[in-house]
Amino acid sequence: MISGAERGKGGDALARHLLKPENDTVEVxxxxxxxxRDLIGQVRELVALSLGGRTDRPVYHVHCDPDPAIQDNDGARARFWALFEAEFRLGGQPFAGAVHVKHGRRHEHRVYSLVRQSGAVVDLAWDFLRRERCGRIVEYEFGMPSPTPSKHSRAIVSALRQAGRDDVAAWMEASGTTDAARPVARLSPQERLIETRTGVPxxxxxxxxxAAWTASTDGAAFLAALRERGLDLRQGRSGPVVVDRTGTAHLATRLVGAAARRADGTRIPAAEVKARLAGLTLQNHGETHGQDRRAHDRSAVAQAPGGGPRDGAGAGGNPGREVAHRGAGGTDADGGRSDRRSVEHALSRLVARPREARLRGRLRLMAPGRNRELAYALDGIRRRDWVWVPGMTDIWGLPITPDGRPRLG
Incomplete structure (x- = not known):
């Protein structure tokens, strides 16, 4: 029995994931x-029901996939969910989900709300270990000859004995799973995402x-060997990092240690890697990112049809391409707009504010170094075609409407 889970914010993307057409069948x-009535609406409702809880990750997406050796797939899934809800005290909590058939295997996804009616949040401490324990019980009860290998086997056996399930614990011990070498995944979930994003295996x-490590005897030689292979070495937040061709950083101690373990089963200690690199003066990772990006942009413009640097008049620029630039007298805050557009944009927001806020804003704008042009424009708005009740004036002595606000024409 394989299970997996992820805690998150929910949303339509999660519902669409459960409805993916790549499955042979999808049963909501x-x-x-x-x-x-529909799964997208149900997930939205789960999120809405959780708004009172003190968490920004109110939903729990869980899936279970019984082993093909279990003939009663439906019964195994029902038993798993019963054990799972009892373990995490999720009985009665709202959930939505779907059953998938993919490549002939039937598995089930559920999305639970983690916020109780009282506002308390479900405790998910050690959730992987606790779900694994539920899976081992299902495998034993449904006649599997041996349990699914797990690096938590010894801890699961201990917990099973504490819970009075000596039968399941003895079955696991007899299979040798507690004495076997702990399985190590080729990639962690985060590493798998990075590999997919960068395209670098x-x-x-x-x-x-x-190879660079074994070909070197000191830090400088290691750095040179990395560069020969299209890699680089920088200083990261947690220590030296190896930077691949996409600019993605990988912690050097972890990368070298994992590579050695996969090669001959002996991991190179992190202390040994740090000691070899201790004498190097490395550039911080990301320190030249802005310069590199600008150089890349300039190169792309030069290589494009009609490329070349653009000036303020657009000479030599790409047809139809706009490049943000400052207008006369503009500032960095203008974002490339002319003064008039900047004033109009800000003015439309100021006019919608209460009159007291407009007064405070005008006084601030008239201060030295502020935008007097916007202050004068705001004054002009105040004086346009107002309708007023005789005798009523505002703090400036100007007439106002019965509702206490200037009425614009």
């Missing part, structure tokens, strides 16, 4: 405690870093 579950990166 009957929700609990929700009134919406982490195994190749590890192999290159290890």
């Amino acid at each position: 579950l009957v929700p609990r405690g929700l009134g919406s 982490l195994d190749d990166l590890r192999a290159a870093a290890l």
Whole structure:
């Protein structure tokens, strides 16, 4: 029994993930405690119900995938959810979900609200270990010959004995799972996302870093060997980082250590990596990012049809391409707009404010170094075609309307 979970904010993207057409079939579950008819509406409702809780991650997305050796897939899933809800005290909590069939395997996704009616948030401490324990019980009860390997096997056996399930604990021990070497995933979930985003296989990166390590005897030689392989070494927040061709940083101690462990089973200690690199003076990672980006932009403009640097009149520029620039007398805060557009944009927001706020704003704008042009424009707005009740004036002695606000023509 394989299970996985992720806590998050919810949203339409999660609902669309559960409805992905790449599955052979998708069967939307009957929700609990929700009134919406479609899955997107149900997930939105889960989020809305959780607004009173003191958490910014109010939903818990969980899936369970029974092993093909279990013939009663539906029964195994029902048993898992019963154990899971009892373990986390989720009985009665609203949820939505779907059952997928993909490549012939039937598995189920559920999205739970983590906020109780009292506003308390469900405790998910050690959730991976607790879900693994539920999975082992299901495997035992549904006749699997041996449990799914887990790096938490010894801790699961201990917890099972404390809970009075000596039968399941003895079955796990008899299978040898508590004595086996702990399985290590090739990639962590975060590393898998980085590999997908950058397109750089982490195994190749590890192999290159290890080759540079073995080909060197000190920090300077290691840096040179990395550069020969298209990599670089910078100073990161947690220590030296190896930078790949996309500019993505990988912690050097972790990269070299994991590469050595996968190569011969012996990890190079982080202290050894730090000691070799201790004498290097490295540039901080990201220190030249802005300059590199500007150089890249200039190169792209030069290589484009009709490329070349643009001046204020647009000479040599790309047809149809606008480049932000400052108007005469403009400031960095103008964002490339002329003074008039800047005044009109700010004025439209000022006019909508209460008159007391407009007065305070005008006084601030008239201060030395402020935008007097905007202050004069605000004054002009005050004096345009007002309708007033005789005898009523504002703090400046100007007539106002019965509702206490200037009426614009």
